[in-house]
Amino acid sequence: MAAAAPGPWTPTAPLTLIGKPGCHLCDTVRTVVLALAEEFGVGVEEVSIRDHPDLAAAYGEMIPVTLLDGAVHDYWRIDADRLRAALVRRL
Template identity: 50%
Template sequence: MTPSPQPPRVTLIAKPGCHLCDEARAVIERVTADLGVRWHELSIEDDRALAEQYWEQVPVTLVDGRQHDYWRVDEARLRKALEP
């Protein structure tokens, strides 16, 4: 039996056409690739609850389900949060 893959540890909450989201995505892609960590992205346009909660903070980064950053992603801080 093959074990199921680990759930994503990082979530990017973003919206289309957001330049800060593009910058955050690039940092998240780089850090998670270096550390072998899974991540995924959610759009506030697809989820009314996310839109209501995070509209003024997008992009928002969650680590292990908890809010980590908003507007900008600090690469060193994200790496530290993902260390074992």
């Protein structure tokens, strides 16, 4: 009997960065996400599309992707002021 395929990935933190190793844009976005997460005291989860086929299918050409509460906030680049405003509204 074959093992069951893993289910779709679901976020476990308020902020999520979806990327992959060696992605220079991901490195830039990570810096902003981590700084704002610290400023607002929220958790961050980083996920590689290489580990999750469903994320690779959904976002493979869009990384890095930033999620806020499980919804896409930005992709490719990040606007720190926009993310900060979204985090303020979330309070």
